Amino acid sequence: MQMRLRQRMAAGVLVAALAGPAFAQVSDPAAGSLAAATLTVMGEGRVDQAPDMARITLGVTTEGPTAAEALTANSAEIAKVIENLKAAGVAPADLQTTGLALNPNWQSNMDDGTNRIVGYVASNSVSVQVRALEGLGAVLDAAVRDGANTLNGVEFTLQDPDPALDEARKRAVADAQHRAALLAGAAGVTLGPIRSITESGGYQPPMPMMSMAAEAKGGVPMAAGSVTTAAQVTIIWALAP
Missing domain, CATH: 3.30.70.2970 (Protein of unknown function (DUF541), domain 2)
Incomplete structure (x- = not known):
């Protein structure tokens, strides 16, 4: 039992080292059971589109x-x-x-x-x-x-940023899932059920990115470019014993 506990704690340290503090964190309280170990990952999703x-x-x-x-x-x-x-x-x-x-x-x-x-x-x-x-x-x-x-x-x-924001949220969740699977696989541990999902830090409203020229007929030439809508989520997984 002591050997299994030491292996689990070593895996937790490996996951944290691979991920970096900005993206993932492994919790494995020494006083708790192996089932209490968790993996916390932050994911980001972005959607670029032409402004209207x-x-x-x-x-x-x-x-x-x-x-x-x-x-x-x-x-x-x-x-x-x-x-x-x-x-x-x-x-x-x-x-x-x-x-x-x-x-x-x-x-x-x-x-x-x-x-x-x-x-x-x-x-x-x-x-x-x-x-x-x-x-x-x-x-x-x-x-x-x-x-x-x-x-x-x-x-x-954007006149209606909600569709872009919904898509950004979906991409943020997918990004977090991808990171979690990668980290868990590298550490040799198994992801358990999700314990919580939090939209961290709100979201970034559409921001201009000058990259695409837009014709302005009969007046001052303008460049509309594209706008970026971004969202972030933080997901906590339990690690399977």
């Missing part, structure tokens, strides 16, 4: 001698931008004001070290969801045609 939606944040910044004039001018310009976006096919539900600011414009006097207000700066930003990527370039053109003078980036994503 883009989010852009753009806006208008204006200056005026008074706060009222700066804000009035800004409101008129952002209204034109919004109307142009609607005319380009963006639905009202896909437009949202995300920032509005009004600040004094200070000027420093180098002679006496004083500061004074010489006017005001108003800014207004709008988040836009573009669901037809073939028209993204035209949407950007429409936005800057009559007023938009700030652009804070373009994010490519």
Whole structure:
């Protein structure tokens, strides 16, 4: 019995050494029975696919001698931008004001070290969801045609990430199963039933990966690339006695 126990503990040490702490762990409490030994493995699944939606944040910044004039001018310009976006096919539900600011414009006097207000700066930003990527370039053109003078980036994503996430989860489980079988075989032990499955660390939302050019007809050339959805799971197996 002592010999079998020492063999089991040696196998556990071998599995842990092969796997590395980031992926697998073997537990074999000295005070417990052989049936208490477990193997813990983390698996990851990734799904790459073309995006079907883009989010852009753009806006208008204006200056005026008074706060009222700066804000009035800004409101008129952002209204034109919004109307142009609607005319380009963006639905009202896909437009949202995300920032509005009004600040004094200070000027420093180098002679006496004083500061004074010489006017005001108003800014207004709008988040836009573009669901037809073939028209993204035209949407950007429409936005800057009559007023938009700030652009804070373009994010490519998925309108419905759930199918990609479900597939990533399946691949994560398959990856963990593959790792567990490999480690158990290398250590000369046998996997028993699964004791627990945990989705560890949540999941990675779709992330842009610029790798595939996308044509933007009638506007600014864009590269949509692909987006990656990832999931991680941690599975604990009992080791058969």
